[in-house]
Amino acid sequence: MFNRLSRRHFAKIAGWSALGLSTKSASGQTPSGTQAGPSNRGQPSSFPGHFLWGTATSAYQIEGAVNEDGRGPSIWDRFAHIDGKISDHSTADVANDHFHRYKEDVQLIKALGAKAYRFSIAWPRVFPEGTGAPNPKGLDFYNRLLDELLANGIEPFATLYHWDLPQSLQDRFGGWRSRETSKAFADYAAYVAERLSDRVKDIFTINECSRLVYSGYGAGIDAPGLSLPPQELNQVMHNVALGHGLAVQAVRAHGRAGTKVGPAENLVVCIPAIETPANIRATEIATRELNAGYLTAILEGKYTDGFLAYAGKNAPTYTAEDLKIISSPIDFVGLNIYLPHHYVVAADNAAGFSLLPFPKSFPHMESDWLKIGPEAMYWAPRQVAKLWNVKSIYITENGASASDQPVADGNVYDLDRIMYLRNYLTQLQRATSEGVPVLGYFLWSLMDNFEWADGFEKRFGLYRVDFNTQRRTPKLSASFYREIIERNMVV
Template sequence: MSDDPLFPADFLWGAATSAYQIEGSPLADGAGPSIWHRFAHTPGRVLNGDTGDLACDHYRRLVEDLDLMAGLGLGAYRFSVAWGRVLPEGRGSVNPKGLDFYRRLVDGLLERGIAPMLTLYHWDLPAALQDRGGWLNPDSPGWFADYADLMFRALDDRVPLWVTLNEPWVVTIPGHLDGELAPGHRDLFEPPRVAHHLLLAHAEAVAAYRALGRHRIGLAVNLEPQHPASASPEDRAAAARRDAFINRWFLDPLLLGVYPPELAALFGPAWPAFPDADLKRIQAPTDFIGVNYYSRGLVRADPDVQPLGAVRVTPEPAPRTTMDWEVYPQGLTETLLWLKERYANPPLYITENGAAFADGGPLDGETPDPRRVDYLRAHLLAAQEALAQGVDLRGYFVWSLFDNFEWARGYGQRFGLFQIDPVSLARVPKSSARYYRDLIRRHRGGSRGRGA
């Protein structure tokens, strides 16, 4: 189509998933349980009592799924490693069968001309480490560095792109303040320490990578521009606080060496005095930033919502997904330009972008999902605009390859390019899969791109 986006020949085209959301078989072949296995098996935590026990059965359908990716023409595939599949206790003895699964995954990608982007942590901390305090334990950065070192030694000769942590903000706030996600804690004093340990974990993993890695390593963060719901001073101040709370909490220490001062004011006595030496370690150079973008934040002041004193609202009327997120593609351009201006134009990948819609059943072997096609096209045009304004954007990864286990919302939210038949587990392509395949073909078949 004439209004479809055009990108450079070396742009990296990919799709993304995470281990607990698609693999299934969480305890197979010697794997240890994760906090998400525990959380999903706790009554009342996940909608309809859903778990990741089967998910998309990717663990047992690996070759089928690799062929499916090749059929899309992907230049790259972003996946995560289940830490407990490789190290059942989180530390110590390696599970050879678990590590072999990821070796076979990486080798299968390379055989099909697809560059692996490996995420070390996508929220599934080994349960044995949670029993030792999890991310609240000051030893946790060292645990993570040891695990990262193991994976680098096993796979860096074949993996060109590494992500340390996916969305550490989600681990910090829904996991330790709101209690909505694993491990399900609600404690004002936990998030500052968890976030700090996550940043140190990233830094320690990067240091380990510099000692032996050959390629590139970065961090993936969820970002959204924060807009006041009105012109009132209260709403403008609330939007500024939420910007610090979400967008700058992890990027400012990583790229500027300081925490946003708003955070100490928000958390009060729950905010510790962090050592300057820690911040220097955290600021060690990172090769790229992964941007996970879905929508904007439209913010209204609300003193009853603590500690932020603000709440996100959805405008009426506005197009929205079944997650109740506003469809706001121009926010992606805004976010990418903000990164360029605030942090001196770092190399970027859009590591997640996609939408959940209530797709119908398949027709003639394909599930029609015109709203997802429109969503992807609009957001790619927004990314193209950012590129035209000088943003160093190197690739785009659709979230997600499959309809999968959407955390506390179970299987009701469908983000995939492929529908999963609930009985046969057959992969049924959607219109968006065909759209994405054709788009990649028009870009010379999907180059591996810069950094891959």
């Protein structure tokens, strides 16, 4: 999940902190007298009949059992045990104890009426050293989980990599600094696809390249905690993209017929400050360029001229074959959408757009990085569909942190989260009503969990977790989401 990355950092990771992309308003203001873009007036009352409602989690954040059944250490195991790295000094050694309580947690999903569940597979649980001999007991856990999900009418969507890199690969190769890790990821993907695709029909390769690269290898606030110079950082991103492409090919080669595969990315979300034709077009340009280092490369098979021009000598080293692999055909795109990263206006500069500064008073949720911009849920999938002709999109994460304090009766009345979700889902309904091909939505998260560098301080769950007793209690938002699912519409 996106966390702690500023707008400047997102522009930087995409290779666009210069080239006239000012964060100040352009001297040429939005054209007046032009017709506004699409509005959300007159929306139909429901989502498409086939729309898939689900929830999402990740392995390291909920599983615990870090030393059981042959699981090897991950970079997050080591990082979380370094004093000062996690704000509340916690670790995910136990987390939600999902490894032992998965049957109970599947019932939480079922109680919502959700028909899909996005989870991740812990690479070090399956390959303790990242490569070499697989660990059958590790895979057995996911066999048990899949059987339990299917027995309860819940469709599994598996993510191969949600940041828990085997520590051995970090020690031996420098993690994603090396193409050896990209190759190891493909081997792991092939093994999982061969053994689980009889029940998992939809596989996401890598979760949030932008976050794992910049926060883990640039800002040092995530595992493995490195602060690399620009060229090395761009190379890490390229290697992650290469790993994605190799994994796509591995799933195609080793998965059962009909297995579908694609990325899950927290793209840089750009929104027209005012919906005019000029601003909408400028926003499309910004979306393409600010995602040039990863998603654009996957969907176009090349790095944009602007990205390479700005990167200059800091551009990644790559071959034409690399780009061919990176752009291996995919079946869908997963989008993790939490906030607007940039509001955009058309500008008379080299880029054709300008990024507006956020005022100090801009609203946010419990996490101060989580700015509230519901229209992100409309513009992000719309732009992905239009720019790259993507025919199948999933919202793979969306949700909000809240204070979530129980009141005297013991309940959590998280009205702020309900407000957030209602407004974002209204914008998603706007998108589907206009034909944007969003097939499903996975709410982050099923239950409170270990929120990376925030530890257990930030809560995103529909179910409140008492981490001392492991008791799960539904919040008011769980009832709200259940009602949405039942009616297939925003309530």
